Amino acid sequence: xxxxxxxxxxxxxxxxxxxxxxxxxxxxxxxxxxxxxxxxxxxxxxxxxxxxxxxxxxxxxxxxxxxxxxxxxxxxxxxxxxxxxxxxxxxxxxxxxxxxxxxxxxxxxxxxxxxxxxxxxxxxxxxxxxxxxxxxxxxxxxxxxxxxxxxxxxxxxxxxxxxxxxxxxxxxxxxxxxxxxxxxxxxxxxxxxxxxxxxxxxxxxxxxxxxxxxxxxxxxxxxxxxxxxxxxxxxxxxxxxxxxxxxxxxxxxxxxxxxxxxxxxxxxxxxxxxxxxxxxxxxxxxxxxxxxxxxxxxxxxxxxxxxxxxxxxxxxxxxxxxxxxxxxxxxxxxxxxxxxxxxxxxxxxxxxxxxxxxxxxxxxxxxxxxxxxxxxxxxxxxxxxxxxxxxxxxxxxxxxxxxxxxxxxxxxxxxxxxxxxxxxxxxxxxxxxxxxxxxxxxxxxxxxxxxxxxxxxxxxxxxxxxxxxxxxxxxxxxxxxxxxxxxxxxxxxxxxxxxxxxxx
Amino acid sequence: xxxxxxxxxxxxxxxxxxxxxxxxxxxxxxxxxxxxxxxxxxxxxxxxxxxxxxxxxxxxxxxxxxxxxxxxxxxxxxxxxxxxxxxxxxxxxxxxxxxxxxxxxxxxxxxxxxxxxxxxxxxxxxxxxxxxxxxxxxxxxxxxxxxxxxxxxxxxxxxxxxxxxxxxxxxxxxxxxxxxxxxxxxxxxxxxxxxxxxxxxxxxxxxxxxxxxxxxxxxxxxxxxxxxxxxxxxxxxxxxxxxxxxxxxxxxxxxxxxxxxxxxxxxxxxxxxxxxxxxxxxxxxxxxxxxxxxxxxxxxxxxxxxxxxxxxxxxxxxxxxxxxxxxxxxxxxxxxxxxxxxxxxxxxxxxxxxxxxxxxxxxxxxxxxxxxxxxxxxxxxxxxxxxxxxxxxxxxxxxxxxxxxxxxxxxxxxxxxxxxxxxxxxxxxxxxxxxxxxxxxxxxxx
Numbered sequence: 001x002x003x004x005x006x007x008x009x010x011x012x013x014x015x016x017x018x019x020x021x022x023x024x025x026x027x028x029x030x031x032x033x034x035x036x037x038x039x040x041x042x043x044x045x046x047x048x049x050x051x052x053x054x055x056x057x058x059x060x061x062x063x064x065x066x067x068x069x070x071x072x073x074x075x076x077x078x079x080x081x082x083x084x085x086x087x088x089x090x091x092x093x094x095x096x097x098x099x100x101x102x103x104x105x106x107x108x109x110x111x112x113x114x115x116x117x118x119x120x121x122x123x124x125x126x127x128x129x130x131x132x133x134x135x136x137x138x139x140x141x142x143x144x145x146x147x148x149x150x151x152x153x154x155x156x157x158x159x160x161x162x163x164x165x166x167x168x169x170x171x172x173x174x175x176x177x178x179x180x181x182x183x184x185x186x187x188x189x190x191x192x193x194x195x196x197x198x199x200x201x202x203x204x205x206x207x208x209x210x211x212x213x214x215x216x217x218x219x220x221x222x223x224x225x226x227x228x229x230x231x232x233x234x235x236x237x238x239x240x241x242x243x244x245x246x247x248x249x250x251x252x253x254x255x256x257x258x259x260x261x262x263x264x265x266x267x268x269x270x271x272x273x274x275x276x277x278x279x280x281x282x283x284x285x286x287x288x289x290x291x292x293x294x295x296x297x298x299x300x301x302x303x304x305x306x307x308x309x310x311x312x313x314x315x316x317x318x319x320x321x322x323x324x325x326x327x328x329x330x331x332x333x334x335x336x337x338x339x340x341x342x343x344x345x346x347x348x349x350x351x352x353x354x355x356x357x358x359x360x361x362x363x364x365x366x367x368x369x370x371x372x373x374x375x376x377x378x379x380x381x382x383x384x385x386x387x388x389x390x391x392x393x394x395x396x397x398x399x400x401x402x403x404x405x406x407x408x409x410x411x412x413x414x415x416x417x418x419x420x421x422x423x424x425x426x427x428x429x430x431x432x433x434x435x436x437x438x439x440x441x442x443x444x445x446x447x448x449x450x451x452x453x454x455x456x457x458x459x460x461x462x463x464x465x466x467x468x469x470x471x472x473x474x475x476x477x478x479x480x481x482x483x484x485x486x487x488x489x490x491x492x493x494x495x496x497x498x499x500x501x502x503x504x
Numbered sequence: 505x506x507x508x509x510x511x512x513x514x515x516x517x518x519x520x521x522x523x524x525x526x527x528x529x530x531x532x533x534x535x536x537x538x539x540x541x542x543x544x545x546x547x548x549x550x551x552x553x554x555x556x557x558x559x560x561x562x563x564x565x566x567x568x569x570x571x572x573x574x575x576x577x578x579x580x581x582x583x584x585x586x587x588x589x590x591x592x593x594x595x596x597x598x599x600x601x602x603x604x605x606x607x608x609x610x611x612x613x614x615x616x617x618x619x620x621x622x623x624x625x626x627x628x629x630x631x632x633x634x635x636x637x638x639x640x641x642x643x644x645x646x647x648x649x650x651x652x653x654x655x656x657x658x659x660x661x662x663x664x665x666x667x668x669x670x671x672x673x674x675x676x677x678x679x680x681x682x683x684x685x686x687x688x689x690x691x692x693x694x695x696x697x698x699x700x701x702x703x704x705x706x707x708x709x710x711x712x713x714x715x716x717x718x719x720x721x722x723x724x725x726x727x728x729x730x731x732x733x734x735x736x737x738x739x740x741x742x743x744x745x746x747x748x749x750x751x752x753x754x755x756x757x758x759x760x761x762x763x764x765x766x767x768x769x770x771x772x773x774x775x776x777x778x779x780x781x782x783x784x785x786x787x788x789x790x791x792x793x794x795x796x797x798x799x800x801x802x803x804x805x806x807x808x809x810x811x812x813x814x815x816x817x818x819x820x821x822x823x824x825x826x827x828x829x830x831x832x833x834x835x836x837x838x839x840x841x842x843x844x845x846x847x848x849x850x851x852x853x854x855x856x857x858x859x860x861x862x863x864x865x866x867x868x869x870x871x872x873x874x875x876x877x878x879x880x881x882x883x884x885x886x887x888x889x890x891x892x893x894x895x896x897x898x899x900x901x902x903x904x905x906x907x908x909x910x911x912x913x914x915x916x917x918x919x920x921x922x923x924x925x926x927x928x929x930x931x932x933x934x935x936x937x938x939x940x941x942x943x944x945x946x947x948x949x950x
Contacts, residue, residue, distance in 0.1 A: 051540020
C-alpha cells in the first residue's frame with residue numbers, strides 16, 4: 001500500500017468497500033462482505049453520527065505538546081469543549097508536565113466562505129507557534145475550506161520554514177465519507193507524511209555515527225521491540241496490561257499513536273514488528289510501514305477475552321520464535337483467571353445481552369460474554385469491513401443472531417432492545433443513555449478510565465458486570481419514568497425497515 | 505474578515521439552533537447537513553453543559569439527512585424531503601424544525617422551501633438556514649426564535665396586561681437556563697405577571713404559540729434575542745424592554761424596578777415584593793456574618809464569562825458580596841456598539857467599584873489581561889499580591905485560576921466539571937445558590 005504521495009488518503013467506501021448500514025444475520029453479512037456487496041446501502045431515515053473530523057480529533061487531541069487547529073467555521077471541533085478538562089489528566093498519565101488539550105479554531109465566517117480562509121489558517125498557525133511553542137501543530141481540515149478550495153497544503157508549505165513546530169495537515173473533511181473510521185486513515189496519513197523519519201538517509205546517518213558494538217546493541221534492541229498501536233478509547237491501565245503481556249515474552253513496547261509525543265513517531269521505524277489491537281483502526285498505518293520501512297505487522301485479532309488474548313499473544317510469540325514460552329505463559333495466565341472467574345459464572349448463566357461498539361471489538365466481546373455464560377442475542381457495530389470476516393465467521397449460531405451495522409442510529413437499537421428483550425446492554429461509551437432509558441442495566445466499555453484488555457481486563461470486566469447487575473435500580477427507575485421519542489408502532493416494525501439496499 | 509479563536513466558548517449557528525430546539529418541549533430538530541455536524545454538537549451540548557444529557561430527541565437521536573459527497577454534487581433536497589417524511593413516521597413530536605449546516609447552504613439547497621412543502625400539507629414542519637459560517641451559537645438562537653415568532657406564534661390583537669414573555673437567556677449556552685428561567689418566572693409572578701419563557705419548567709409549545717397576547721417582551725440581555733424581539737414587535741405589536749440578567753439583591757432590585765416601570769406595576773406591590781424578597785435573602789446571608797468576618801471572606805476576583813453573565817456576576821460580587829472584581833473578560837464575539845452597551849453596565853455599581861472590562865475571545869489571553877492589570881512581583885520585599893482571590897469563569901479557566909493560586913467556579917459555558925440540574929443563579933434565590941457554591945469552595949478543605 002502506498003498512498004503517501006497523495007495529499008489525502010482515499011475514503012473507506014472506495015478503499016475497503018466498507019458499509020455503515022446493515023441489518024440481518026451474521027453469516028449473511030460475512031457472505032455479502034466477501035462478495036463486496038455491502039457498499040452503498042443507505043438509510044431513508046437516519047440519525048446523526050460522528051464524522052471523520054470528530055473521530056480524527058478523538059485521536060489527535062491526545063497527542064502531547066501539540067496544538068490542534070480546526071480549520072473551519074467556529075462550531076467545528078466544538079465537542080473538544082467537553083473533553084478539554086479530562087484530557088489533561090489523561091495526558092499527564094503519560095507525562096506529568098503535559099499541558100493538556102490546546103486548540104484554535106480558524107472561525108471561518110461568510111467573508112471567508114467567499115474569499116477563502118487561507119489567511120485565517122496562516123495566522124492561526126503563527127499564533128499557535130508564538131503562543132505555545134509546541135512540537136507539532138496539527139491542522140484538521142473541515143468541509144467548508146474543502147468545498148471552497150482552500151489549499152491548506154500550500155499554506156503549510158509556505159509557513160513551515162518560518163516556524164519550529166512540525167505542521168501536520170490532516171484531511172478529514174466530514175462530507176467526504178459516511179464511514180467515520182476513514183478518520184483513522186486520515187490521521188495516520190498526516191502522521192506518516194509529517195512525523196515519521198522522512199528519509200532512509202536519516203536512519204542510515206544515525207547508525208553510521210556508532211561503533212560496531214553500539215550498532216549491534218541497537219540492532220538487538222530493535223529486534224526485540226514491538227510498536228503496539230493503541231486506540232483513543234482505551235485506558236492507561238489497558239496499556240500497562242499489554243506491556244505486562246509482551247514483557248513476559250521479553251519484548252519492549254513503543255506505544256503509539258494516542259497520547260504519544262510527536263517525537264515518539266520518529267522511533268516508529270525502530271521496531272521489529274507492528275502489532276495492532278484493532279485491524280480496522282490500524283491497517284493503513286501498518287501497511288505503509290511495511291511498504292516504506294519493511295516492518296512486518298500482525299493485524300489478525302484483538303486482545304479482548306481469553307480466546308482472542310491467547311491468539312494475540314501466540315501470534316506475536318510465533319513471530320519472535322518464542323511460541324513455547326508464549327504457550328507456557330498463556331497456560332499459567334488462563335489457569336489463574338479461570339479460578340478467579342469461577343464464582344461469577346452462576347450469576348451470568350443464561351442472561352441475554354446485546355452488545356454495541358466497533359466491529360472487531362463487538363465480536364470479541366460477544367465471544368467473551370458467551371464464554372462467561374451469557375447468551376448474546378444481538379450485536380451492533382459502527383461500521384463493517386473485511387477485517388471482521390474471520391472473527392464473525394467463528395460466532396456460534398451466526399445464522400440466528402441479528403447483526404446491526406449502524407453508526408449510532410439509536411432508533412434501531414431501541415427497536416432491537418424492545419424486541420430482543422435483553423437483560424443487559426454492553427455498549428461503547430457515548431450513547432448508552434438510550435438503553436438506560438429503556439430500563440435495562442448497561443455496562444459501558446472502551447473508556448479511558450477502565451481496563452478491558454488482556455486477562456486483567458477480563459477479570460475487571462467481570463467484576464464490573466457483577467456490580468452493575470447487583471443493583472440495576474437507577475436504570476429501572478429511568479425506564480419507568482422517561483420516554484424515548486419514537487412512535488409506539490415503530491417497535492412493531494422490523495428494526496431494519498429504513499435500511500435501503502436499493503442502490504447496492 | 506474574522507479572526508481565529510483560541511478555544512471558542514460557543515458552537516456555530518447550527519449548534520445554537522439545535523440547542524435552542526433541544527430545549528423546547530417536544531420539538532424535533534431535523535438536521536440537513538453532513539453527518540458529523542449533529543454528532544459534534546451532541547457532545548458539546550452534553551459534556552460541556554453540566555451533563556445535560558441527550559434530551560428527548562437530541563444527542564445521537566437527532567434526525568439528520570447525513571448528506572455526503574454525492575449529495576453535495578447533485579444537491580441534497582431530495583434526500584431532505586425523504587428524511588422529513590420518514591422523521592414524521594418514526595419520531596413523535598409536536599413541531600419539526602429543519603436546520604441546515606454549512607455545506608447545504610453553500611451548494612444552495614433550498615431547505616426552507618422543502619420544509620414549507622410539508623407545512624402546506626398541514627404538517628407542523630418549519631425550517632431555517634443556519635449554516636455554521638453565519639455566526640456562533642447566539643446567532644442560531646436568534647434565527648430559530650425569529651422564525652418561530654414569525655411563523656408559529658399566532659397573531660393576537662388583544663393583549664393581556666398580565667402576561668409577559670421573557671427571553672434573551674440562551675438555553676444550554678447558559679448552562680443554568682432552566683433554573684434561571686424558573687426563578688425569574690416566579691419572581692415576576694409575585695408582582696402579578698404570568699410569564700412565557702418558552703423553555704421553562706412545565707411549559708408547552710402553547711406558551712409559545714399564544715405568546716402574541718403578551719403585553720411586553722422582557723429581554724434579559726443587551727445583545728441576545730434583540731433581533732427576535734424586534735421582529736416580534738413588528739409582527740405582533742408587542743414592545744420590548746431590556747432588563748439585564750439579575751444576580752443577587754442589588755441586581756434583582758434594579759431588574760424589578762426596570763420591568764415594573766415599563767409595565768406600570770403598582771408601586772406598593774413592587775415595594776412589598778422587593779422588601780419580602782430582600783428579607784428572605786438576608787435572613788440567609790445573615791448566617792455568613794460570622795464566617796465572612798471571622799475568616800475574612802472578602803476576595804479579589806476575576807470574572808471570565810459571556811455577555812449576559814459577566815456584568816451580572818461582577819455586580820453581584822462587588823455590590824452584594826463586597827468583593828473586588830478587578831478584571832472582567834467578556835469572551836463573546838461582539839460588535840463595537842454591543843461592547844459600548846456592555847461597558848456601560850459596569851459604570852454604576854453601588855459599591856463604586858469599576859472593574860477593568862476587556863473583550864477577548866481567546867482563552868490564553870485571560871492571563872495576559874490579568875498580568876497587564878495587576879503588577880507582577882519583581883522579588884520585592886513588600887508586594888501587594890492579588891490574594892486572596894477567586895475566579896468565576898468556565899471550565900476552560902481552571903488552569904488560569906490554578907496559575908494565580910485562586911479557587912475557581914465554573915458558571916459560564918463550557919461547564920464540564922460540574923453536574924447541573926435545576927440550579928439557577930439569578931434573582932435573590934439563585935444568588936443564595938451561588939453563595940453556597942462560592943463559599944462552599946472556600947470552606948472545602950475544612
